[in-house]
Amino acid sequence: MGKNYSIDLDKYGEFPREDRESFIKELDEIEEKDVVLVFFGTQTGTAEEFATTFSQEITEKLHIQSLLFDIEEYDMSELLELPLYSKDKGKNVIVSFFMSTYGEGEPTDNAVDFWEWIQNCVENDVNEDKPLKDLSYVLFGLGNKTYEFYNLIGRELNKILKNWGGASIIGEFGEGDDNEDTEGDFQEWKEKMYPCILNYFQSSSSETIENDEPTEFTSSFNIKYIDDINSQKDVFIGELSRDGPRRWGCKDNSIFELNNNNKQEYDVKHPFYAKVSNCKQLFQDCYDSYRINNDIKDTKLWDQDVLEATDICKVEDNKINIKRECLHFDIDISNSNITYNPGDHVAIYPRNNESIVNNLINLLGVTEKADTLITLEKNPKSKSHNTPNISMPCTIRTALTYYLDINAVLKIRQFEIISGYTENSQEKEYYNNIIENFKNTSTNMEKYHKTLSQILKECPETKIPIEVVLGDLLPKITPRYYSISSSPNANPNTLSVTAILVRYPLFTTSSPDLKLNKMVYSEGLCTGYLNSIYKNSQKENAMDQMINELNYDINTLHPPKLMIPISIRESTFKLPRDTTLPIIMIGPGTGIAPFRGFIQERLWQAKQGKNVGKTILFYGCRNRNQDYLYRQELEDIKKELDERKSQNDNNIKSFDLEIINAFSRETDKKVYVQHRLAEHGEIIWELIREKRAHIYICGDASNMARDVQACIENIAKTVGGMGENQANILIKDLKLKGRFHEDVW
Numbered sequence: 001m002g003k004n005y006s007i008d009l010d011k012y013g014e015f016p017r018e019d020r021e022s023f024i025k026e027l028d029e030i031e032e033k034d035v036v037l038v039f040f041g042t043q044t045g046t047a048e049e050f051a052t053t054f055s056q057e058i059t060e061k062l063h064i065q066s067l068l069f070d071i072e073e074y075d076m077s078e079l080l081e082l083p084l085y086s087k088d089k090g091k092n093v094i095v096s097f098f099m100s101t102y103g104e105g106e107p108t109d110n111a112v113d114f115w116e117w118i119q120n121c122v123e124n125d126v127n128e129d130k131p132l133k134d135l136s137y138v139l140f141g142l143g144n145k146t147y148e149f150y151n152l153i154g155r156e157l158n159k160i161l162k163n164w165g166g167a168s169i170i171g172e173f174g175e176g177d178d179n180e181d182t183e184g185d186f187q188e189w190k191e192k193m194y195p196c197i198l199n200y201f202q203s204s205s206s207e208t209i210e211n212d213e214p215t216e217f218t219s220s221f222n223i224k225y226i227d228d229i230n231s232q233k234d235v236f237i238g239e240l241s242r243d244g245p246r247r248w249g250c251k252d253n254s255i256f257e258l259n260n261n262n263k264q265e266y267d268v269k270h271p272f273y274a275k276v277s278n279c280k281q282l283f284q285d286c287y288d289s290y291r292i293n294n295d296i297k298d299t300k301l302w303d304q305d306v307l308e309a310t311d312i313c314k315v316e317d318n319k320i321n322i323k324r325e326c327l328h329f330d331i332d333i334s335n336s337n338i339t340y341n342p343g344d345h346v347a348i349y350p351r352n353n354e355s356i357v358n359n360l361i362n363l364l365g366v367t368e369k370a371d372t373l374i375t376l377e378k379n380p381k382s383k384s385h386n387t388p389n390i391s392m393p394c395t396i397r398t399a400l401t402y403y404l405d406i407n408a409v410l411k412i413r414q415f416e417i418i419s420g421y422t423e424n425s426q427e428k429e430y431y432n433n434i435i436e437n438f439k440n441t442s443t444n445m446e447k448y449h450k451t452l453s454q455i456l457k458e459c460p461e462t463k464i465p466i467e468v469v470l471g472d473l474l475p476k477i478t479p480r481y482y483s484i485s486s487s488p489n490a491n492p493n494t495l496s497v498t499a500i501l502v503r504y505p506l507f508t509t510s511s512p513d514l515k516l517n518k519m520v521y522s523e524g525l526c527t528g529y530l531n532s533i534y535k536n537s538q539k540e541n542a543m544d545q546m547i548n549e550l551n552y553d554i555n556t557l558h559p560p561k562l563m564i565p566i567s568i569r570e571s572t573f574k575l576p577r578d579t580t581l582p583i584i585m586i587g588p589g590t591g592i593a594p595f596r597g598f599i600q601e602r603l604w605q606a607k608q609g610k611n612v613g614k615t616i617l618f619y620g621c622r623n624r625n626q627d628y629l630y631r632q633e634l635e636d637i638k639k640e641l642d643e644r645k646s647q648n649d650n651n652i653k654s655f656d657l658e659i660i661n662a663f664s665r666e667t668d669k670k671v672y673v674q675h676r677l678a679e680h681g682e683i684i685w686e687l688i689r690e691k692r693a694h695i696y697i698c699g700d701a702s703n704m705a706r707d708v709q710a711c712i713e714n715i716a717k718t719v720g721g722m723g724e725n726q727a728n729i730l731i732k733d734l735k736l737k738g739r740f741h742e743d744v745w
């Protein structure tokens with residue numbers, strides 16, 4: 001399609017067009033005149049999920065053609081050509097964007113190029129041409145109000161499209177706040193948006209748009225079973241891959257990827273499968289307490305795909321105590337060409353628990369076909385142009401284990417689809433109640449906490465065709481990001497992860513004999529996966545078994561089970577280039593993760609003969625004997641430094657490390673990091689004001705980060721004698737100068 005539409009694209013700055021698809025070409029391939037294009041910028045999949053729902057409902061409910069695009073994969077400079085193209089072809093096109101904000105008001109990884117390009121456009125356009133003046137757009141931003149730059153990407157994009165581009169917005173700019181209820185915000189917004197979209201097409205189209213009752217849901221795909229496959233090499237076995245299937249082999253007792261020869265770069269769409277070189281538990285005897293049947297979610301009993309907490313649970317009086325666990329992993333990145341800096345993030349791709357997959361396969365009634373190869377082919381009766389969330393051909397078991405999030409909490413659209421697949425009036429009523437309840441009261445969908453298996457268990461007469469489950473119902477598994485807790489210089493070829501296990505207590509069985517009470521819980525997808533890797537690695541001969549399992553029988557073929565798919569995401573949470581500058585790190589709980597890397601790096605720098613500035617860590621946890629992460633390691637480093645100092649050791653330059661702890665449950669008084677920070681106001685102030693210290697906060701976004709910032713402002717007032725306004729400006733100024741960093745979630 002390219003430059004047919006006489007726009008001088010280069011004038012606005014270059015877009016990396018290589019390897020990008022053309023959305024105008026795809027638009028050209030469909031006959032319909034009225035089309036909604038839907039782009040998403042997502043990190044953990046929410047924006048993609050909303051964009052998918054939006055696109056599907058536009059087609060199913062409004063009967064308007066819609067195309068869905070990952071913003072990363074398309075040449076977005078075509079936006080400039082789109083108005084002329086549409087005019088030329090007599091098409092009415094709406095462009096919609098679902099954009100999440102990350103970092104400190106930054107775009108998601110898949111939107112980085114688009115974001116740079118559109119900002120360059122604004123800068124390069126001296127004449128302010130309003131090149132998008134004939135473009136109509138729809139915009140929904142996803143963010144979290146606890147962040148300073150709430151929904152910055154959505155808000156800025158709105159301004160750019162409107163003010164610079166001259167485009168017109170349809171309906172209202174929508175915003176979802178993850179701190180409250182993004183799903184509810186989206187529901188409300190889209191219900192108002194649909195009439196606006198209809199209106200737009202009705203007034204601009206020569207044809208009449210029929211929008212009576214929504215038609216019945218039609219599966220986007222038909223399933224095709226493949227009995228004989230010519231070439232096994234074309235089969236996907238659960239690997240994550242930008243291009244074709246991937247295979248692993250074994251030599252000298254170690255596993256390596258075949259046919260790769262390190263040529264392929266590893267990224268989020270083509271992760272590196274890494275060996276775990278070491279993993280261990282970090283907490284000692286640490287528990288969370290729940291009152292029996294009181295603190296627990298109101299939910300029906302079911303006996304599958306939840307875990308009974310017998311081995312991690314202690315009953316005591318009228319309480320159930322469930323174990324808190326935190327795992328440390330050292331991941332081997334040798335032979336991967338992967339590099340990282342302390343403070344970067346690692347993406348980990350989880351997979352579903354085998355027994356939960358088996359349950360679901362049974363409940364769906366596909367046990368016999370579970371290991372047959374399938375592909376999903378477009379259903380000619382469906383108008384949907386969506387692509388499936390699975391790599392094909394693969395087996396149903398592979399799709400449900402590696403590609404689809406079978407534990408995802410079902411949302412309203414999924415209930416709408418499911419309700420069409422039962423003849424039982426009670427089940428229908430049950431679904432309708434959930435849908436109505438949600439629509440009328442904006443109840444947070446998480447409250448229901450229903451997964452597909454639970455629903456199928458509760459409603460046995462619901463029979464959902466497998467192609468709907470695979471192609472329309474389940475979202476894809478997205479990677480989870482962790483702050484890397486190591487320094488590459490101190491640990492060549494290793495990357496560490498510190499992960500607290502996420503457990504959702506669901507209910508307790510209540511027995512008059514308290515000792516018989518049990519807790520039932522479900523696990524977070526990624527930490528459950530990491531826990532299974534940890535447990536497996538504790539078994540004898542785990543590695544040998546994994547190697548043995550790499551046999552090439554198509555029915556059991558899978559990526560190496562104990563290897564973790566990873567990729568790196570660069571972060572702005574970086575140590576100062578000038579090693580002599582002091583740093584103040586505040587990171588309670590797993591917020592310590594990047595600081596373990598920082599401390600390792602500073603120690604390494606000192607050992608290399610560099611002068612290293614004062615390094616203070618404020619670390620908080622409940623109790624020094626239970627959940628003090630890396631206590632031994634930190635104490636060992638302190639000891640080593642003290643010994644070297646007392647011996648006037650010239651092999652290491654100065655490295656003044658101070659660790660200040662806040663233990664919240666050791667005394668009657670709750671002591672948190674901000675309290676300890678306030679106690680050290682004088683030195684903090686001196687380091688900030690006189691010594692150009694960098695401040696780093698890592699951990700909980702909603703309370704801790706806010707309280708710590710308020711505490712630093714207070715120090716500026718009480719110690720530095722600043723007024724309210726001045727103290728506020730000081731923090732803003734530090735941020736602008738790149739001396740105040742946050743890595744919060």
Ligand SMILES: Cc1cc2nc3c(=O)[nH]c(=O)nc-3n(C[C@H](O)[C@H](O)[C@H](O)COP(=O)(O)O)c2cc1C
Pocket residue numbers: 041042043044045046047048100101102103104105106108142143144145147148149150151152178182743744745
């Ligand atoms: C590390 C991290 C940083 C974030 N930074 C911001 C931010 O600066 N502003 C904001 O409004 N939301 C921020 N968020 C919230 C996300 O935008 C929000 O959770 C969104 O729903 C995620 O959508 P996604 O699943 O499409 O990536 C951040 C979330 C995380 C985990």
